[in-house]
Structures are given as C-alpha cells and as structure tokens.
C-alpha cells in the first residue's frame with residue numbers, strides 16, 4: 001500500500017454523518033498534542049494532511065482520508081483538552097465510544113501516546129472499547145526522540161507489560177515523526193489490516 005497517495009475525503013461531526021459503513025477503516029486516536037497529526041503527515045509524506053496546529057475547544061471533527069477506493073484512514077478528535085468544559089468532553093467521549101462500538105468497517109485502531117506520559121485514563125478507555133469490539137490495536141509511543149535509548153526501551157517494556165492486561169490483540173511500538181522511527185512498523189500494521 002502506498003500511503004503517500006492518501007488524500008482527504010470528508011469531515012463528519014459525528015458517526016451518523018460518516019460515509020457508508022463499507023470497505024475497511026483504520027482509525028487514529030490520542031490525547032491532544034500526542035503527535036497524531038504529525039504521525040499522519042509523516043506516514044503519508046504530506047506536510048499538512050492533518051493540520052498540526054489546532055485550537056483546543058474548537059469543534060472537533062472526524063476527518064476521513066482515502067488511501068485507495070474503499071480503504072480509509074480516520075483521524076478521530078483528540079481527547080483530554082484541559083480547558084474544555086466537562087459537558088463537551090463527555091460528548092466527545094460518547095462519540096468515540098459509539099464509533100468504536102458500532103462501526104462495522106473499523107478494522108484497527110492506532111492509539112498515539114507521548115512516550116513520556118503513556119496510558120492515561122482516556123488512553124486506557126480507548127483500548128478497552130476497541131478490545132470489546134474485537135478491534136486490533138497498535139499503540140505508538142510518540143516523540144521517542146525525546147528519550148535516550150535506555151529510557152525509551154524501559155517505557156516500551158512497561159507499556160507492553162501493561163498491554164497484556166487488556167486481553168486483546170495489542171501491539172506496542174516506539175515512534176517518532178521527527179526522527180522517522182517506527183514508520184515502517186506503522187505501515188506494515190496498516191498493510192495487514194487493509195489486506196485481510
């Protein structure tokens with residue numbers, strides 16, 4: 001699969017406005033600032049496919065990109081903004097839960113977490129929802145360039161151990177958009193999801 005050919009298709013405010021539930025989708029989720037936009041831009045080799053600077057509190061949309069006809073990458077709204085009112089946070093969480101539980105064409109979920117602060121409550125919640133729906137998970141520990149190799153390994157091992165507790169199909173890898181670490185691991189996983 002050539003992810004460089006990925007292009008924007010449409011945005012949706014909630015799952016009722018998504019295109020038809022057919023083909024294969026892989027979704028990207030993470031706390032705001034986790035490095036999700038950068039990862040999508042690195043994967044697709046496009047400078048601003050997913051905007052890398054977004055205003056917290058602004059209406060968050062589900063953005064859909066097409067890799068090829070019927071094969072989509074889905075950029076889910078970032079979660080965990082401190083300044084957002086509780087009511088709005090709960091609404092986003094509900095939308096994410098709905099998408100993960102009801103979207104039949106959803107094959108895999110990529111959860112991005114800053115390698116220095118992994119597995120926050122909402123990260124764990126996303127993994128739980130995915131596992132409940134038999135969706136495979138790839139956890140990317142982002143900004144790995146911020147840690148020296150020893151600390152990087154230690155965080156990887158810690159999260160891999162914790163992942164065993166979810167009893168699902170969860171792969172954990174280190175990632176850096178800046179240093180292009182883990183990009184092959186990501187595209188290989190996407191290939192496997194889009195192929196079978």
Ligand code: GDP
Nearest residue numbers: 032033034035036037038052053143176177178
């Ligand atoms: P998003 O909110 O999850 O989409 O996160 P962004 O991709 O917008 O990145 C948030 C911040 O982290 C920005 O300042 C990026 O420049 C920075 N960032 C993203 N990826 C990396 C990385 O691999 N290494 C480093 N050092 N910084 C990164």
